[in-house]
Amino acid sequence: MTKTLTQYEVQADPITGEWMTDPMRVGEVTASQWHAKTDTENSHFDTFELDGITCAIEVKWAD
Numbered sequence: 001m002t003k004t005l006t007q008y009e010v011q012a013d014p015i016t017g018e019w020m021t022d023p024m025r026v027g028e029v030t031a032s033q034w035h036a037k038t039d040t041e042n043s044h045f046d047t048f049e050l051d052g053i054t055c056a057i058e059v060k061w062a063d
Contacts, residue, residue, distance in 0.1 A: 008048075009058045
């Protein structure tokens with residue numbers, strides 16, 4: 001069985017990493033695909049816990 005993660009996006013300060021917006025749900029992704037992602041200059045791919053459930057989070061660095 002393929003494990004899926006609920007995916008969220010959030011805007012964050014590129015210096016401090018502090019989230020500037022609330023996470024917004026954007027869909028589902030397989031865990032293996034998510035963990036294979038490579039960070040870019042504009043985004044950091046991570047996971048976080050929401051109500052005891054591990055979720056995928058794309059942290060987009062604000063300009």
